[in-house]
Amino acid sequence: MRLLALLVLGLTLQAQILSSANAQASPDRIRATDDPRVDVSPWGIASGAEWLFDFPKFNPLLRTAGVQWLRAFYEWQAIQPAPGQFSWAETDRLVANAQANGLHLTHVFAYLASWASADGGTRKFPIKDMQFWRDYVSAVVTRYHKDVKYWEVWNEFNGSFAENGNAALYAELVKEASVAAKKIDPTAQIGMSVANFDVTFLDAAIKAGAAGYFDYICVHPYEKLGAIANNGEVDFLAMVPTLRHMLAANNLRNDMPLWITEIGARAPTKPQRRADMRQAVTLAKAYLLSLASGFQRVFWFEARGPTYGDQTDHGIIRADFTLRPSYHALKTITSLLGPKPARIGWLKLGSGGYGFMFSGRDQAVLAAWAPAATSVKFDAAVQVVGLSGNTTLLPAGQAMTLTDVPQFVLNVPNALVQNAAANQDRLSLWGDNYAVADQVTARLQSTNVENGLRQINPDTTIPIEIGNASWRRTNFAKPGSEGHYVYFAVTPQFVPFGTRELEITAVVKRTEPAREAGMSLDYESKSGYVNAGFLTVTQSDEWQELRWKIADVNFVGQWGWHFRLNAIASPNEFLVKEVRVKKNASR
Secondary structure, three states: OHHHHHHHHHHHHHHHHHHHHHHHOOOOOOOHHHOOOOOOOOEEEEOOOOOHHHHHHHHHHHHHOOOOEEEOOOOHHHHOOEOOEOOOHHHHHHHHHHHHOOOEEEEEEOOOOHHHOOOOOOOEOOOOOHHHHHHHHHHHHHHHOOOOOEEEEOOOOOOOOOEOOOHHHHHHHHHHHHHHHHHHOOOOEEEEEOOEOOHHHHHHHHHHHHOOOOOEEEEEOHHHHHHHHHOOHHHHHOHHHHHHHHHHHOOOOOOOOEEEEEEOOOEEOOOOHHHHHHHHHHHHHHHHHHHHHOOOEEEEEOOEOOOOOOOEEOOOEOOOOOEOHHHHHHHHHHHHHOOOOEEEEEEEEOOOEEEEEEEOOOOEEEEEEOOOOEEEOOOOOEEEEOOOOOEEEEOOOOOEEEOOOOEEEEOOOHHHHHHHHHOOOOOOOOOOOOOOOOEEEEEOOOOOEEEEEEEEOHHHEEEEEEOOEEEEEEOOOOHHHHHHEEEEEEOOOOOOOOOOOEEEEEEEEEOOOOOOEEEEEEEEEOOEEEEEEEEEEOOOOOOEEEEEEEOOEOOOOOOOOOEEEEOOOOOOOEEEEEEEEEEOOOO
């Protein structure tokens, strides 16, 4: 009887945790049932314009994979080829087909109609008359407001899709789109969108007048995802807290929905087992880390194609409509976590393993992997599911090997579910807490020793070993000049949003004392990436310290890194032994 009572208690506790997680998972959850345009599912795919014409073929495949949101749109010029003339045939087909396949659409207002732009193209500002923009938005929302609730304003305005654009102009587009859309449909939701993780641009647009005219934020953190290959999981998880801090600093609602409307990784157009598996692993981590950190919806870019010049593409479906391993990985994830997953929390597994607990379709599901192989044991028998959907039974006490490839654990012991729930909002789960540290460091060696500071893209440098000592040298011969840079990212605990003053020190020396060398420092500031000035490495065979004091940092990792040593202007190469970042540099 006592055993039965304990079992019932355990099941009750897990049910309470799952219920709580479900209740907190999404601001849409409470009101979703009475609005057919809304689905609490986070599973999205974004389709670019190049191969959107194939939506009748790939939409059914997306539905089978568990996808429930599609980000797809026809551009302004296609919808309104001339003033007062609208062409709805293709958009009507897209809307009808999405609905037939159970997909909810999110639409993007973009780009310029050629007759409305500064140069007769579709990207160059200024717009000839802002009334043209208002009329376009009004027409689209009038036609589709019963089918679409979420409207993104532009696609990557801060990138290459808005020549002569700036934050103030984007704020005006957001404001005008919001006023026009909500005049027709007061329940319409307006999203601000940026390329990469450009929090600086979002902050500037809000301050320029967008505040109060948008309902959710969209980011495209390709670089954050790419950095995961260099143990960048903590940086990825820090995106949501950074956005929350930025919103709070602007006196905006703290629970505003946050979306990732583009994220992805390429694979070869023709099947290549290793490269295809790498894309599948990247896709799994993109969705799992996004949900674990609190993003409401995630859209992988993309469904199918297009092929780039290097014979790669982002699609989970190849050009010939064969399915990549990434497609099967997504199908496995959606089938295990179900249409309404909620984050429960995180666990440290084995020696440096990552564990993310979710409420799944009918039970808690643990997603787990590790940068380096480690093992973990469970007190009860569990089921282990691979990315392809293969399932094995793991007896109680038998070691499970974690690798870089995510695996899923079912029948998780209740104690682990409770431990994960207690860790939900902790960022320091897998390492030291640098929030109260005065300094973070990275010793560059054959295998770096990193304490709160990571070298990003270490292959831009070459390890040098002499006896028992080692350090790294720049690699000017690396193609594309990338060997002129040494990239770094600071743990977000040490530099939360709002940190401004830092001192950065590089311990360096010339490769040869007689050969002149030097470097500048590029760093992420409130105005984007800027240069802090060139310093010369003196003629010596001794290690020396080069130091920069900066008062306007803004380390959010727009391009996946916070600062770099820049040797483009250096006549010769140099060695780097250590880099330090210190707070309170002005004291």
